[in-house]
Amino acid sequence: FEYDAPSMKTPVPGPKSQELKKQLGEIQNVGAINFFCNYEESRGNYLVDADGNRMLDLYTQISSVPIGYNHPALMKAVTNPNNLSAFVNRPALGILPPENFPEKLIETLLSVAPSGMTRLQTMACGSCSNENAFKSMFIWYRVSVLACSYVCLFKQAPGCPDLSILSFMGGFHGRTLGCLATTHSKVIHKLDIPSLDWPIAPFPRLQYPLEEFARENSQEEARCLEEVEDLIVKWRQKGKPVAGVVVEPIQAEGGDNHASSDFFIKLRNIARKHGCAFHADEVQTGGGATGKFWAHEHWGTDDPADIVSFSKKMLSGGYYHTDELQPDKGYRIFNTWMGDPSKNLFLSEVLNIIRRENLLEEVTRSGKALLQGLYELQTQYPHLLSRARGQGTFCAIDARDDVTRDNLLLKTRDKGVLLGGCGERSIRFRPALVFKEHHAHQFLNIFNDVLAEY
Amino acid sequence: FEYDAPSMKTPVPGPKSQELKKQLGEIQNVGAINFFCNYEESRGNYLVDADGNRMLDLYTQISSVPIGYNHPALMKAVTNPNNLSAFVNRPALGILPPENFPEKLIETLLSVAPSGMTRLQTMACGSCSNENAFKSMFIWYRVSVLACSYVCLFKQAPGCPDLSILSFMGGFHGRTLGCLATTHSKVIHKLDIPSLDWPIAPFPRLQYPLEEFARENSQEEARCLEEVEDLIVKWRQKGKPVAGVVVEPIQAEGGDNHASSDFFIKLRNIARKHGCAFHADEVQTGGGATGKFWAHEHWGTDDPADIVSFSKKMLSGGYYHTDELQPDKGYRIFNTWMGDPSKNLFLSEVLNIIRRENLLEEVTRSGKALLQGLYELQTQYPHLLSRARGQGTFCAIDARDDVTRDNLLLKTRDKGVLLGGCGERSIRFRPALVFKEHHAHQFLNIFNDVLAEY
Ligand code: FES
Numbered sequence: 001f002e003y004d005a006p007s008m009k010t011p012v013p014g015p016k017s018q019e020l021k022k023q024l025g026e027i028q029n030v031g032a033i034n035f036f037c038n039y040e041e042s043r044g045n046y047l048v049d050a051d052g053n054r055m056l057d058l059y060t061q062i063s064s065v066p067i068g069y070n071h072p073a074l075m076k077a078v079t080n081p082n083n084l085s086a087f088v089n090r091p092a093l094g095i096l097p098p099e100n101f102p103e104k105l106i107e108t109l110l111s112v113a114p115s116g117m118t119r120l121q122t123m124a125c126g127s128c129s130n131e132n133a134f135k136s137m138f139i140w141y142r143v144s145v146l147a148c149s150y151v152c153l154f155k156q157a158p159g160c161p162d163l164s165i166l167s168f169m170g171g172f173h174g175r176t177l178g179c180l181a182t183t184h185s186k187v188i189h190k191l192d193i194p195s196l197d198w199p200i201a202p203f204p205r206l207q208y209p210l211e212e213f214a215r216e217n218s219q220e221e222a223r224c225l226e227e228v229e230d231l232i233v234k235w236r237q238k239g240k241p242v243a244g245v246v247v248e249p250i251q252a253e254g255g256d257n258h259a260s261s262d263f264f265i266k267l268r269n270i271a272r273k274h275g276c277a278f279h280a281d282e283v284q285t286g287g288g289a290t291g292k293f294w295a296h297e298h299w300g301t302d303d304p305a306d307i308v309s310f311s312k313k314m315l316s317g318g319y320y321h322t323d324e325l326q327p328d329k330g331y332r333i334f335n336t337w338m339g340d341p342s343k344n345l346f347l348s349e350v351l352n353i354i355r356r357e358n359l360l361e362e363v364t365r366s367g368k369a370l371l372q373g374l375y376e377l378q379t380q381y382p383h384l385l386s387r388a389r390g391q392g393t394f395c396a397i398d399a400r401d402d403v404t405r406d407n408l409l410l411k412t413r414d415k416g417v418l419l420g421g422c423g424e425r426s427i428r429f430r431p432a433l434v435f436k437e438h439h440a441h442q443f444l445n446i447f448n449d450v451l452a453e454y
Numbered sequence: 455f456e457y458d459a460p461s462m463k464t465p466v467p468g469p470k471s472q473e474l475k476k477q478l479g480e481i482q483n484v485g486a487i488n489f490f491c492n493y494e495e496s497r498g499n500y501l502v503d504a505d506g507n508r509m510l511d512l513y514t515q516i517s518s519v520p521i522g523y524n525h526p527a528l529m530k531a532v533t534n535p536n537n538l539s540a541f542v543n544r545p546a547l548g549i550l551p552p553e554n555f556p557e558k559l560i561e562t563l564l565s566v567a568p569s570g571m572t573r574l575q576t577m578a579c580g581s582c583s584n585e586n587a588f589k590s591m592f593i594w595y596r597v598s599v600l601a602c603s604y605v606c607l608f609k610q611a612p613g614c615p616d617l618s619i620l621s622f623m624g625g626f627h628g629r630t631l632g633c634l635a636t637t638h639s640k641v642i643h644k645l646d647i648p649s650l651d652w653p654i655a656p657f658p659r660l661q662y663p664l665e666e667f668a669r670e671n672s673q674e675e676a677r678c679l680e681e682v683e684d685l686i687v688k689w690r691q692k693g694k695p696v697a698g699v700v701v702e703p704i705q706a707e708g709g710d711n712h713a714s715s716d717f718f719i720k721l722r723n724i725a726r727k728h729g730c731a732f733h734a735d736e737v738q739t740g741g742g743a744t745g746k747f748w749a750h751e752h753w754g755t756d757d758p759a760d761i762v763s764f765s766k767k768m769l770s771g772g773y774y775h776t777d778e779l780q781p782d783k784g785y786r787i788f789n790t791w792m793g794d795p796s797k798n799l800f801l802s803e804v805l806n807i808i809r810r811e812n813l814l815e816e817v818t819r820s821g822k823a824l825l826q827g828l829y830e831l832q833t834q835y836p837h838l839l840s841r842a843r844g845q846g847t848f849c850a851i852d853a854r855d856d857v858t859r860d861n862l863l864l865k866t867r868d869k870g871v872l873l874g875g876c877g878e879r880s881i882r883f884r885p886a887l888v889f890k891e892h893h894a895h896q897f898l899n900i901f902n903d904v905l906a907e908y
Contacts (some may be wrong), residue, residue: 026572029786029787032549033550036553038553079538085494088800095487097474098491099470100635102478119481119487120482121495125578161646163646163648176632181631193589193592197729312790332642338766435476
C-alpha cells in the first residue's frame with residue numbers, strides 16, 4: 001500500500017506549487033504556504049506534492065494525521081452507506097443529537113478517557129476545546145447566582161467576575177482571544193491583539209538528556225513552582241483570582257520543552273491547594289505520539305487533572321473532565337455544532353487500527369530508534385545540533401541558531417523529508433502513528449547526508 | 455423524495471428520546487437537548503426523531519441546514535470517488551493546501567463574494583470566523599512595528615494595544631472569549647465568564663410593521679447612531695480606541711431585531727469617519743434565507759462593509775474582506791486547519807442547487823406567504839401574538855410573554871412543527887432554502903390550530 005522511499009523531481013516548492021501560490025495570493029495572504037499537495041496520491045507516511053515530489057512526512061499537517069494519508073480503513077468509512085447520513089446531515093449536537101450519539105461516544109472517545117474523567121464535551125477544534133474548557137473552569141469556580149447576574153451583560157461584577165487562567169511562558173493553547181491570552185510562544189501570534197491581564201509563570205528550562213542533569217533540572221522546576229504559587233497568591237490579592245492552571249505535558253509550539261512527572265504532580269497539587277482547577281492541554285500531545293495514548297499517562301498518577309482537552313490527531317476536538325466540572329445548566333457550554341459526528345466516525349476507525357496494530361508499541365519502538373539516531377547525530381555534529389529530546393516519536397532537537405534550523409529544514413525537504421520547526425531554533429518530529437523503525441532510519445540517513453554537506 | 459406532511463406517534467420527546475437523554479446525561483449536561491433524531495430517515499424539510507415522529511422543521515439545526523436533510527446532491531458528493539481524498543485527508547490549509555484549493559475557492563465561496571470583497575479567509579465555524587475577523591481588524595488598525603513588540607508577550611503596549619470592538623446590545627457573535635465580549639443577547643451566555651472592557655451601543659428597538667412606523671423608527675435609529683458616535687469618541691479618549699464595529703444585518707439570537715438600510719449605511723459611514731473597520735456578521739443571516747444571498751444586499755449599496763463573516767448554512771466558516779484588511783504577513787491569521795475542504799465540496803453542491811432551482815426566488819415567495827400568514831394570525835389572536843416581521847423566510851413573531859412563547863413552541867411541536875425561540879419572547883422561523891409556499895401553509899394551519907386551542 002505504502003511507498004517505500006521519497007522520490008524528488010524538483011526543488012520544493014516546484015514550479016506548479018509556485019504557480020498555485022501566485023493564484024492563491026490573489027485571494028489571501030500566502031506567507032505561510034509551504035507548497036501545494038496532491039492528497040489523492042499521498043499514502044501512509046508519504047506526502048506527494050503538486051509537482052509529483054514524494055516526501056517522507058514527519059510533520060503530518062502540524063501533527064494532526066493519526067494513521068497516515070488515505071488509510072484504507074478511513075476510505076472504507078466514507079464509502080460505507082451506513083455512514084452517509086453522518087456526513088451529509090451535520091446536527092446541532094447540543095439540542096438535536098443523532099440517536100446513536102451516546103453509543104458512539106462510549107465506543108470512541110470514552111473508550112480512551114483519561115483516568116478519573118467520566119465526562120466529555122465534544123467540540124470542533126483545539127481552540128474551541130480550550131476556550132470552553134476555560135469557561136467550564138470559570139463556571140465551576142464561581143457559585144453561580146443567576147438571579148443577581150443581569151449586570152454581567154454590562155460586564156460588571158458579580159455577573160462577569162474578574163477571574164483568570166494561569167499559563168506558562170512558551171505555552172501554546174490556541175489563537176482565539178481567550179486562548180491567545182494563555183499563549184506565549186511567538187511574538188507574531190500576539191502582536192496587535194488586545195489581551196487579558198492573566199498571570200504567566202515561567203516554564204522550567206531543562207537541560208537534556210534529563211537523566212544527566214537531574215539535580216539542576218529539579219532545582220529549575222522548584223523555582224518555577226514557587227513562582228506559580230506566588231502568582232496565584234498575587235492575582236488573588238489583585239482581585240483577579242486564578243480559576244484554573246493550564247499547561248501542556250510537553251510545550252510543543254514553544255519549542256518542545258519537557259518537564260518531569262514530579263513537576264506536573266506538584267503543579268497539580270499547588271493548583272488544588274489554592275482551589276484552582278488543573279487543565280492539561282493535550283491538543284498536540286494526545287492521541288498516541290508519546291507512546292502512551294495521553295502524554296499525562298507518563299506522570300504515573302491516576303488523578304492527573306480536572307480537565308484534559310484534545311484535537312488534532314483525535315480528528316474531533318473536545319475535552320474530558322471530572323464530575324465536579326460539569327456545568328449546572330444547559331446552554332452554558334454551547335454553540336451551534338458542538339463538534340462533528342462525521343469526524344467521530346473516522347476516530348472510531350483510527351482507534352481500531354491503533355489497537356489492532358499495537359501502534360502505541362510501534363511508536364515506542366520507532367521513537368527509540370529516532371531518538372537514538374538523534375543522539376548519535378548530535379555527537380557527530382556538535383557544532384550544529386544539541387539538546388535531542390523526546391517521548392515516543394514526539395521528539396525534537398535544537399539547531400545552532402534559527403537560520404541554521406531553517407536551512408536544515410529546507411535542505412532536508414529537498415532531499416525528501418518534510419519536517420517542522422518550533423520554538424526559536426528547534427526541529428520537531430511529528431510523524432503519524434504508522435511511522436515505523438525503518439522510516440526512522442530512512443530519515444536519519446537523509447538527515448545525516450544533509451548535515452555532512454552543511 | 456420528500457414526505458408530504460408531519461406524522462406524529464408520541465409526544466416529543468418520546469420514550470426513546472427520553473431514554474437516550476438519560477444515557478447521554480451520564481456523559482455530559484443535557485439541559486439543552488430537545489430530542490434525539492433519526493437523520494437517516496429525515497428528508498428535505500422533515501426531521502424524523504428517534505421515536506418515529508416526523509416534523510416539519512422550521513428551525514433546521516439553528517439555521518444551519520441549507521437545502522434540507524439528505525439532499526440527493528449531497529449524498530452523491532460523498533459517494534463520488536473523486537471526493538474521497540478530501541474527506542479522508544484533512545489538510546493544514548494555511549501551509550499545505552490541496553492543489554485544487556484556489557480553483558475550488560473561486561468556484562464556490564468567491565462566486566458569491568459580497569460586493570467590493572476580493573479577499574477570503576476560510577475558517578471552521580462562526581466563532582473562529584468572528585474571532586479572526588476581529589484580529590484582522592486589530593492588525594489593520596495598527597501600523598505594526600514588529601521590532602519593538604517583544605513586550606507584547608508580556609501584554610503591555612505597544613505589542614498588545616488596548617484596542618476594542620464596538621458591538622450592540624442584543625447582538626450575538628459567538629461564545630469564545632473574544633466573540634463573547636461582543637455578545638449581549640442572554641444572561642446565561644456570559645454569566646461567570648470574564649470579559650473585556652469594550653463599548654456596547656444600543657440597537658434600535660423598532661416598531662413593526664416597519665412601514666407603519668417610519669417616523670418613530672427613524673428617530674429611534676438616529677438616537678442609537680448618536681450613541682455609537684459618542685461611544686467611539688469616549689473609548690478613544692479612554693485609550694481603548696475602537697478598531698472595528700460589528701453588527702448583524704438582523705439581530706438573530708437577540709430576538710430578530712431589524713433596522714433600516716438607512717441605519718446600516720449611516721453606521722458604516724460613522725465607522726469610516728472615525729477610522730474604524732465595519733464588520734457585518736452574516737453567520738446567521740447569510741446564505742439565502744432573507745431572499746438575497748447576503749442580508750446586507752438589501753441595503754442596496756455596493757460598499758456594504760470591510761468584513762463579512764459567515765458560517766452555518768455556508769457549511770464552512772470564514773470571512774470575506776477588502777484588500778486593505780489583508781494582514782501583512784503569514785501566520786498572523788492562522789490555526790491548524792483553517793477550515794475544512796470537505797465542507798466546501800458540499801457548499802459547491804448547495805450553490806448549484808440554489809442556482810438551478812432558483813431558490814432565492816422561492817425563498818422570497820414562501821417568505822411572503824409565511825409573513826402574510828403571520829400578519830393574519832396576529833390580527834386574529836392579538837392577545838397572543840404581535841410584531842410579526844421578516845425578510846424572506848427569515849421571519850419572527852412575538853408571543854405575549856416568555857411562558858406563552860415556550861408553551862406555543864411545545865404545543866406546535868407536538869402537532870408536528872419544529873420551531874425555535876429567540877430573544878425574550880420571540881418565535882423565530884429558520885426553514886431551509888427548499889421551504890416552499892405549501893410548507894408555509896402547512897405550518898400556518900397547524901399553528902392556527904394551536905392558537906385556537908390556547
Ligand atoms: S473555534 Fe473551533 S471550529 Fe471554530
